[in-house]
Amino acid sequence: MSTLNVTNIKAADGTAGLTIANSTGAVTQTVPPSVTTPILVWARKTDGNLSSAGTINWNVEMIDTVNAYNNSNGTFTCPRAGYYEVHWNYLHRFNGYLRTMLQKNGSHVWGSGQATIGYSNNANSNAESQVSVFGLVNCAVNDTLSIYLQDTSASADMYGGSNSHNGFMVKFLG
16 A cells, blocks of 8 residues: 655645644645635516515526525525625605615624615605615624514605516625
8 A cells, every 4th residue: 555645735826725734634724715706696676566665586597607596585695704795776756765784694794774774765755765884794604694674654665576676786795
């Protein structure tokens, strides 16, 4: 029987490598894996208007590069630990306000109740406003991210017709 003694294993171009740490065979990766596709999910909402509190279900997945978005309950499950950039946008219709919030594991990331990061207000009953919001959050593996419609006033709603007015996007930053 022959023995091959190896300390380092590298790709032909030298860009990635493994190190055999000791006689136990423990392997460490010297170059952490990169995220080749920073956009992990992009989804839209096309299944109806929203005017009551709850998690927003972005029902149409346009991109889901890591199969981490659940379009039946509106949650994204983080495939790795690190910082995530989350964007959401919507068409705010009619008079009144809308408040939206980024949630991690079902809890508001910043504040609670009316302390939200997405607030829009229309003063006219015929008004429509395109609203865009984003947040950054540090997550562990298997943390969940979602967008929550906190509350509304008057006749305000989030339009959910078959268009591109509404969207949800998650990017991994590292």
